[in-house]
Structure formats: structure tokens, C-alpha cells
Amino acid sequence: MQDKNYLMIPGPTAVPPSVLEAISRPMFGHRTEEFAAMYKRIVEKLQMVFQTKNDIFVMTQTGTGGMETAIANAVSPGDKVLALVTGNFGERFAKLARIYGGEVDELSFAWGSPVNVKQVEEKLAANQYKVVLATQNETSTGVLNDIEGIGRLVAKTPALLLVDGVSGVGGIEIKVDEWQVDMLVTASQKAMMLPPGLAMVSVSKKAWEVIEKNTSPRFYFSLPAAKNKYDSWNTPYTPGVSLYVGLDVALDMMVKEGMDNVYARHKLLARATRAAARALGLKMLAEDDWASPVVTGIYSPEGIGADDIRKIAKKEFAVTFAGGQGILKGKAFRIAHMGFADKMDVIIAIAALEMALKKAGYPVELGTGMKAAQEVLLGGND
Amino acid sequence: MQDKNYLMIPGPTAVPPSVLEAISRPMFGHRTEEFAAMYKRIVEKLQMVFQTKNDIFVMTQTGTGGMETAIANAVSPGDKVLALVTGNFGERFAKLARIYGGEVDELSFAWGSPVNVKQVEEKLAANQYKVVLATQNETSTGVLNDIEGIGRLVAKTPALLLVDGVSGVGGIEIKVDEWQVDMLVTASQKAMMLPPGLAMVSVSKKAWEVIEKNTSPRFYFSLPAAKNKYDSWNTPYTPGVSLYVGLDVALDMMVKEGMDNVYARHKLLARATRAAARALGLKMLAEDDWASPVVTGIYSPEGIGADDIRKIAKKEFAVTFAGGQGILKGKAFRIAHMGFADKMDVIIAIAALEMALKKAGYPVELGTGMKAAQEVLLGGND
Numbered sequence: 001m002q003d004k005n006y007l008m009i010p011g012p013t014a015v016p017p018s019v020l021e022a023i024s025r026p027m028f029g030h031r032t033e034e035f036a037a038m039y040k041r042i043v044e045k046l047q048m049v050f051q052t053k054n055d056i057f058v059m060t061q062t063g064t065g066g067m068e069t070a071i072a073n074a075v076s077p078g079d080k081v082l083a084l085v086t087g088n089f090g091e092r093f094a095k096l097a098r099i100y101g102g103e104v105d106e107l108s109f110a111w112g113s114p115v116n117v118k119q120v121e122e123k124l125a126a127n128q129y130k131v132v133l134a135t136q137n138e139t140s141t142g143v144l145n146d147i148e149g150i151g152r153l154v155a156k157t158p159a160l161l162l163v164d165g166v167s168g169v170g171g172i173e174i175k176v177d178e179w180q181v182d183m184l185v186t187a188s189q190k191a192m193m194l195p196p197g198l199a200m201v202s203v204s205k206k207a208w209e210v211i212e213k214n215t216s217p218r219f220y221f222s223l224p225a226a227k228n229k230y231d232s233w234n235t236p237y238t239p240g241v242s243l244y245v246g247l248d249v250a251l252d253m254m255v256k257e258g259m260d261n262v263y264a265r266h267k268l269l270a271r272a273t274r275a276a277a278r279a280l281g282l283k284m285l286a287e288d289d290w291a292s293p294v295v296t297g298i299y300s301p302e303g304i305g306a307d308d309i310r311k312i313a314k315k316e317f318a319v320t321f322a323g324g325q326g327i328l329k330g331k332a333f334r335i336a337h338m339g340f341a342d343k344m345d346v347i348i349a350i351a352a353l354e355m356a357l358k359k360a361g362y363p364v365e366l367g368t369g370m371k372a373a374q375e376v377l378l379g380g381n382d
Numbered sequence: 383m384q385d386k387n388y389l390m391i392p393g394p395t396a397v398p399p400s401v402l403e404a405i406s407r408p409m410f411g412h413r414t415e416e417f418a419a420m421y422k423r424i425v426e427k428l429q430m431v432f433q434t435k436n437d438i439f440v441m442t443q444t445g446t447g448g449m450e451t452a453i454a455n456a457v458s459p460g461d462k463v464l465a466l467v468t469g470n471f472g473e474r475f476a477k478l479a480r481i482y483g484g485e486v487d488e489l490s491f492a493w494g495s496p497v498n499v500k501q502v503e504e505k506l507a508a509n510q511y512k513v514v515l516a517t518q519n520e521t522s523t524g525v526l527n528d529i530e531g532i533g534r535l536v537a538k539t540p541a542l543l544l545v546d547g548v549s550g551v552g553g554i555e556i557k558v559d560e561w562q563v564d565m566l567v568t569a570s571q572k573a574m575m576l577p578p579g580l581a582m583v584s585v586s587k588k589a590w591e592v593i594e595k596n597t598s599p600r601f602y603f604s605l606p607a608a609k610n611k612y613d614s615w616n617t618p619y620t621p622g623v624s625l626y627v628g629l630d631v632a633l634d635m636m637v638k639e640g641m642d643n644v645y646a647r648h649k650l651l652a653r654a655t656r657a658a659a660r661a662l663g664l665k666m667l668a669e670d671d672w673a674s675p676v677v678t679g680i681y682s683p684e685g686i687g688a689d690d691i692r693k694i695a696k697k698e699f700a701v702t703f704a705g706g707q708g709i710l711k712g713k714a715f716r717i718a719h720m721g722f723a724d725k726m727d728v729i730i731a732i733a734a735l736e737m738a739l740k741k742a743g744y745p746v747e748l749g750t751g752m753k754a755a756q757e758v759l760l761g762g763n764d
Contacts, residue, residue: 003408005408005410007409007410007411009411009413011620012409012410012411012412012620012623013409014408014409015408015409020406020407020408021406023405023406023577023624024402024403024405024406025402026385026387026396026397026402027389027394027395027396027397027571027577028387028389028394029389029391029394029702030394030578031391032702060442060443060444060447060578060579061442061443061447061602062442062619062620062621062622063619063620064601064602064618064619064620065442065443065447065602065619068601068602072599095601096601099599099600099601100599101599187620189409189620195405195409195622195623195624195625196412196442196620196621196622196623196624197442197579197622197624197625216599217454217481217482217483217598217599218481219446219450219477219478219481220443220446220447220450220603221602237444237445237446237447238393238394238444238445238446238569238571238578239444239578240444240577240578240579240622240625241394241577241578242405242577242578242579243577243579243622320411320414323413
């Protein structure tokens, strides 16, 4: 059955039917009161999700375009940049800063480990940075970084803190104002439950002062241009109207569930997934203390290729897991439980994983992982 | 009735129901054979529309992002650029080239007039340009430029010809290979019958040689990065999967109608609109010889504000015309007949125009414009 397709990759993720309906509504113009009222509603709801009073711009591009927007507006040639790297997406952020002429110090941590805040403190004490780059949820490894701890340190310096929240925001709590995040970037196709095509960027007052002096070439990614229209709830260039309509609906769903419940749901699904994988004798990429609530990275067993497991799950059960990225290619796979994911999605994932492992030749007693997952799911949101 | 909404602006345009259905299909991953097969199909159909064998990249951004992609990859700081400007979008293209460090000569023509090819010839003879910028269909005035004539001249020089075809491609014929267009940019939300969110950029062999040496900062807009994945029918960053599905369907509709019929339909609708407006005593922005087939710019009558006409049409009849841009703000309005537009759309536009003019105090005999439009529509595609 071609239409049964269990998408368990960390973006794009499954889109709720009501959001699919919303994006297929007839087109309307963006230079209208209707669009302005919608943009205002969207921003107010995003401010609640971001926990900020800062401006939040919705831009028609995917997450990488959002990351480039942050860099192109904050980094001028010659700026000293500290990049905290815990995986593939941390590397991408650092690469972007170099492309825009930043002199980048990379503080890298082993894949599967989080940022060591103590080392950040030492780096900040010894150097004068203009910009610090961090990843909230490192999608490539399933590691959650301590943005609160990093934010506390960076706030004491003149540097701006830019956070890649692409795969986390909407599934993992973030407190932009309290944690003093100067620019937070996220995108539509992860925990926000939409198709890919929108990025969202928040900008603090401290960031605006830097942005206004920035000399990098930018037009489509220009935040001053966006700000100029934002004050009348519009966009400088044609926005992706359909996806905005979908975002409005997706945010309503999140408001209705309650953000605390949304975050608890993601944590529960992560715990169930990890318990199941452990019961099957598998090793996690990340320790429990810094495990991502939205995606779980798992090493494939000795002698069995991660991509073989993925191929069987896809072919036999229409379940798509993500592969390992970078140095983990072929050695690990990832199960996403972000956005429109609930208990039965974990059940499907674990059942498919057990059967794929068995087919791949790994000695597994069917139901072992399932039992562990069910026990966590029954335990509730504690 | 809120759901009756006759959208007659030059983007976003009305989206066919079958395309709306396509974009609301369940999500699937982009690192799959399914996506690769779709991207290949899309490119093959776009090559037929563009009349080219060149690579065509589909990118997740709106038209302005597409224009910036062309500039960011082709223009290096200090490059001499000739910008042919016939309105607002020609100015935008020139501005982008300056942002990326181009030394831009603007050759400007009166709003409502096309590029004078003779003057281009003189400019090219007297200067050594690296890049020439032209607009196929100047959306702000409804003027069609002679890309064939410009292309013939530029091809004799080392300069690249970059063409903004955002509002024209899919509604107005363009022959990329025969006319030697080095980069053609278009977008989804105009004649291509999709919501905003995708841009398409074709790249000639001559352009690749320049792109590879380009030093401007770019990552999301990087054509070498796009090319690297294109060879296996993928994209370097997450693509807007839903809109790709819609594009596949929209292109099928165009193939089924036949491109010659698509182009003849647009010309017929333009002729009917112009005949009707003239019968009502109104003055066009563009002469017949260079009138756009996809959007008609019309001066409002002496003493009557163009925006008053637009407001009445919107409020009373749910018909949205576009306003004048730049120096034409308040003085002109525009009726788009692009993409999913047919005879009855012109009928609706003219009926609303007649009634709005009468309500605004202009002496109009109702039915005069309508009769002229009907006569053209009955005359067929000659």
C-alpha cells in the first residue's frame, strides 16, 4: 500500500490533516488586511512558543536559509566568532560564519556529547567574540545542548548568541528572553508540523544594534528590509502564503494542547524509544542526561549496517528512519518523534525496528523492545 | 460571501484545484528515490517550457530569492554590469547587482516603454561588461521586452545575460538556448500556477565558467552546492517538498494544454482586456507592440484615483486588481491574466472594472467594455 508511509525522520515530518487542508485553501494576496491580520496572529503565537517579546520574522525559505539569515545579518568580515559544535548542524553554522568572513574559533565536542559549558566560559574569558553560535538540538546525533547555561555566559559579554533551534523549537522548551538568546532560528518542517518552506528568526534589541551596522551583502535575507515591512505586518517580498496559513493552524493546535503538554509529550516519546532500544541491547548516541526529546540516535549493532536496518524497515513496513550523518554514516540511525508524533508512532517505530533487526540477522526476541516502550508509555508523563 | 475571491494580481495568482490537492498530499522524505524521480520529471518538463538543455535548479524561495541566486553566483565585486531597466523589477535586479559589489550602468527607459535594443548595442560596443541584466516581462508596467534581440547582442560579447522571467515564464514563450540566455529566473506563484515558495534558475555552460570563479558569499543560494546534488536529482538543503509535488502537477497541466495553446491563450486574454479598457476610454501603460500577454497596466482616468477603483472592485465585487508600483502608485492599476486564467476571468475583470468606474464617478456606459472584450474573445486566437 503505497499511501501508508510512516515518516520518522527529523524533517520533513508528518503534517497533520488539518494543516494539509489549510495549505490547500484558495490563494489570496499578501498586500491585504487579511494577510496582515494573519501575520500578526502568527507572530503573537510564535512569541508564546519562543517565550519572547522580540520581533519574530517568518521568511520563505527552509531552515538553512534561516541560519544564513542570522549569519548574514550578524557577522561582518573579520568578526571573531565562537562556534560550539556538537555535530553536523553545528558544523554548518560555523561554515556559514566563515563564508561571511567571520574568524571562527570552533569549540568541538565528540559526536554524541553536548557542549561543555565550563569550556565555553574559559573561551569567553580568554577572547573577545562578536558572535557565539550554538545548536539547541543537534539533529545529527540527538543531543540537547544547555542553551540556558550558554546564554548566561554570553550575556555577560558584548557577543551576540545565535541559536539554531531548527529541529527543537516547538518540541523542546526554549526561553529566548530569560536565557538571553539574541537570534533564534527555527523552521517549519520539524516540530512545527508543516511542510518545509518557512524559517522563523527572532531578533533581540542587542542584535538589532549589530545588524544595523552589518556590511555583508544581503537582500532576500535582509532583516532591516523585513523589519521595515513587519511594522505594518507585511513582508518585503512575496511570502509563501499557503504555508503561512498552515502555520497559523499548526500554532493553534499547539496552543490548544498547551505548550507544557507538547513538551511533556516529546519527552515521554523519547524515553519510550530509548527504553525500547536499550531493551534490545542497542547503544544510544547520547546519554540520558543530554538526550534529545525530539530525535533519538542509535548505534547499529556490531556487524550490522545501519543502512541495512533502514532499508528493511522502509521496504517491508513503510517505516522511514533517518541515517547517520557525517562520521556516523552507516554506523547509526535515528528515529524522530517530533511534531505530529504520539504514542502509537513510537509503537510503530519499535515494532519495525525489532523486525528489521531480526531480518538483518541480529538476535532479537520480538516484543522485548515493545514491552519496555509500553511500560514507559503507561507510566505517563513523569 | 467570503470564499468568492477573484484574484487578478500578478502574483500570487489563483491556484488550480488539482494543484491545491497535490500540495496537500501527505509528506514524504526528500532523500528518497520518490523525490529524485519527481525532481527529474520536473526538470525535464521545465526544460521543455524554458526551451533549453541547460541545468534548471528548483529552489525553496520566492522570485526575489531566485534573482539574488543569479546575482550572487554571477556577479563578483568590481564587475561591470549593464542593467536594462523598464520598471520596478528592473530596478530591483540592478539594486541586487550593486549589493554584490557590481559596478552597475543603468540603462533606463520610461515606465511603459520597453528596452530599446539599438541603445543596448551602443552600450555593449562602448563598454566591456561582465553581466547584462534584463527583465522579460516588467510586471510593474505590463511591458514585454525583446529578449531575443538583447540575447543576440550579448552573445557576441563575453558578458552573461541574466533574465528575470519571474512573471513571464509559463505564460510567454522564451527560448533559452536559441536566444542565448545564460541564466533565466522564474518563480512558482505567477504563470506557473502555484503558491509562492519556489524559484527556478537555469544555468548555461558559459555561466558555469563564471560561477565557479565567483567570490561572493553564498550558501543557501550557492549554485555549485545545488549542482553537486542535482546530478543525483537531489537538493543540498531540505526542499519545499509539497510545492515540488504541486509543480509536477502544474507542469502536467501545461504539457496537456500544449505550450503553444498556453501562450495563445495569454495573448488572447491580453487583447480582450486591452480592447475593453480602450472602449471605456482608458489609456494603457504600454503600446500594443510591446504589451505584456500576462498583465495589463491601465492609467486611471483623470481625476479618479487608481486605488479608489481598486477598493470598490474589491469591496463590492471581491475582485482584486493590483495597484501601480513606484512612480505609478495611485495613478495606474493592473489586471493580471496569467497562469490559471481563462476567458471568463477577463469577463469578470471587465464587468467589475466598468461598475467600479461608474461608482467612482467616471462617466461609463455599462457594457461598452464588455462588448469589446467579447468581440475579441469570439474572434479566437488570431
